[in-house]
Amino acid sequence: MAGIDAALQEHLESGHTTLCHAWRITRSDGVTFAFTDHDLPLVMEGAEYRADTGLTARALVQTTGLSVDNTEALGALSDMSLREDEIEQGRFDGAEVVCWLVNWTDVAQRKVLFRGHIGEIRRAGGAFRAELRGLSETLNRSYGRVYQKPCTAVLGDGDCRFALDTPGYAEARPVQDVSDMRSFMWDGFQGFEAGWFTRGRLEVLDGPAQGLWGIVKHDRFDGPQRVVELWEPLHGPVGSGTLVRLVAGCDKRMETCRLKFDNIVNFQGFPDLPGEDWIVAVPRSTAPNTGGSLR
Incomplete structure (x- = not known):
């Protein structure tokens, strides 16, 4: 041997x-x-x-x-x-x-x-x-860049470089109510517009489920109550009083990167990539070829 x-x-x-x-x-x-x-x-x-x-x-x-x-x-x-x-x-x-x-x-x-x-x-x-x-x-594993319009980075990673501890983009607070380990509710949770945490993360900071996290599917107001719903239930017990951290969500669009995060310099997508119509376009003499639909 x-x-x-x-x-x-x-x-x-x-x-x-x-x-x-x-x-x-x-x-x-x-x-x-x-x-x-x-x-x-x-x-x-x-x-x-x-x-x-x-x-x-x-x-x-x-x-x-x-x-x-x-x-x-x-x-x-x-x-x-x-x-x-x-x-x-x-x-x-x-x-x-x-x-x-x-x-x-x-x-x-x-x-x-x-x-x-x-x-x-x-x-x-x-x-x-x-x-x-x-x-x-x-x-x-396959490595390399994918040429697509949406951003390929994960919010806060080495490509994105956005600091997740920037004030206004993360919130840590105890859970008030929870349903099926999937829906988390708070009364009087203001300061963030509806949908601010959609596509973001909910991270458990203490208790038996410490270290678990989930992706936010919906962030909405139901009357005076704020409801944050995950795509999948957390596989651990989270009860009232458990400290969680909510991180703002990103939908990978250039407009979101520029307006919500002011991080356009690190945008990892290709927003000006031509569409399929441009690829199959042919020259014509009647009008300039702008890449639009052929008629």
Whole structure:
């Protein structure tokens, strides 16, 4: 095995091995989980790799060149390890995964078998299947600009460069009332015109659902009450008094970028891109060809 240390290589060649797998999952919020398929816990690098999780792995597919390495992790859902509600909330999406082959009698003898991140997770019958994608997965993505009239940037990202903490473009306040984790209501929520947060974000800042967010579908007034409705319900409990942050929405039009955000210098669309009529237009002598419809 290429890259293996001498001690582990000697152990493998002995003909009597004491090997197991160890897994470490690190979520984007910094929470770490450590498991092993050995029947006793292991301690590696100051972390305890638990043995009571039922986590196993299918055969690892490893390839040369730029092909994608992949495998699948199987395990049981429990409050002590991976919880179904946290998977439903997307907290494990894109989490980093490292798998070792370990000599459980001497954990210093180990080799990294797989390093990547979690892809699709499926749940059924109190168990889960997590697709694991290798580091070369990112090489299969398409990159480049799309030529279109609307802006291709996300409000506040490195292309847009708009500062979301600019006064008047974000508002943090406790929720007064909520329905189906999708509609959020406030009395006396003034200072922003109706529709100001449409296409924006609602972010949960505290409570059990902290870190979750949703895209705003409607921002309207219903009598004295302001109603902010999301496209999809939040997959976590949000009750009255929970602190949320509303971020102004952008519809990607040049006029919105100029008038609402005063950020036209960073507009990432092509508003003067000719339409299809211009592309199929032909020369004619009766009138100048302006790119309009042919009659």
